Amino acid sequence: MKPKILKTEAEYQEALAYLDTLMDAEPGSPEEEELELFSTLVEQYEQAHFPIDLPDPVAAIEFRMDQQGLTRKDLKQFIGSQSKVSEVLNRKRPLSLAMIRALHTGLGIPAEILLQEPGKKLVEPRYDYRRFPFRDMFHAGFFPSNLESLQEAKGMAEELLEDLFSVFRGQQPQPIFPRCSEGQSDEQALIAWQARVMMLAESQNLPAYDSSKISQDFIRDMVQLSYFDQGPLLAKEKLNKRGIPLIILRHLPHTYLDGACFQLPSGRAVIGLTLRHDRLDNFWFTLTHELAHILLHLGSQPLAFFDDTESSLRESCDPQEEEANSLARDMLIPRDYWEQRKEALLNANRAEIHAFAEDLQISPAILAGRIRWESNDYTRFDDLIGRNKVRQLFFG
DSSP, X not given: OOOOOOOSHHHHHHHHHHHHHTTTOOTTSHHHHHHHHHHHHHHHHHHHHSOOOOOOHHHHXXXXXXXXXXXXXXXXXXXXXXXXXXXXXXXXXXXXHHHHHHHHHHHOOOHHHHHTOTTOOOOOOSOOGGGTTHHHHHHTTOSOTTOOOHHHHHHTHXXXXXXXXXXXXXXXXXXXXXXXXXXXXXXXXXHHHHHHHHHHHHTSOOOOXXXXXXXXXXXXXXXXXXXXXXHHHHHHHHHHHTTOOEEEOOOOTTOOOSEEEEEOTTSOEEEEEOOSXXXXXXXXXXXXXXXXXXXXXXXXXXXXXXXXXXXXXXXXXXXHHHHHHHHHHHHHSOHHHHHHHHHHHHTOOHHHHHHHHHHHTSOHHXXXXXXXXXXXXXXXXXXXXXXXXXXXXXXX
């Protein structure tokens, strides 16, 4: 048989049969050289087509324990508590990446065996859970519900954060963070919040999104829904029918966040609201502000807007935020209507605010909020801004 690279099962079987005829080759003979050559060819074919399974990770750990005379108690430093050691060795708990790193470093067990991936090497973790408000994320349901405790979640933090941030698919939008007077925003917490919103958005089965359907007329129609008691819920439904998820997710500590908008990797626009100020006036302004961003700023470049809407109204901010603020104000109360009746509105009583709201067919909370902001007097009309009226609509 002429030696060659074996490519088919038939060639492999033929080479095996020929190899049998060479097994009695004399040392130093041409047949012995052929034996070595065909043995190599057969081995290459078998490695490619019949790979040997990696040893079982638990078996590898037990082998190393036997080699070094270790007990289960000695494994606590690599795996954690005694109960975790027992669960791992009894194959009731999978190895976490943190355990794998410790076992690889401490006991010298090859990473590919612990990872069960031939040739796989451990790389430095991309996310350190200590940089995130991990406890709050755990209690807010950012991670799978089958985790029994925060301690268990910390033990799997690398996997959990990898899974959470996988939603970006390597296409994380450029964030534009809020400016606020309350303190410095925790940017890592904002990114984690965004990732969770995106995961919730991707789980929804919505119609296709068409950015050309978002116009000033559409935003005005959204504002008109404020006239109804169930307005926020109707707004969510209307957005969903246009392919835009509206996700309500509580803010994380030190984020000072009212709302945000960004795009999924698919290009679908998403709006997230925190309802940290549980008021109708804040809900409608923040929602309209995010819609203004979608109309004016999303699409041409991958951006993510994080908004502290109450502070941004008072403080100088990014020009794009100024544009969104301006458009939102005009969509909520038409500019010419406000200018013509400004003095009357700023001096209106409760009954007159209701009358103006009826004239505009919008919620009186929107007018009351605008008057409070324009007059810089937030003690006025506290009973008209719809305090504690939004969260109960969405969560009962």
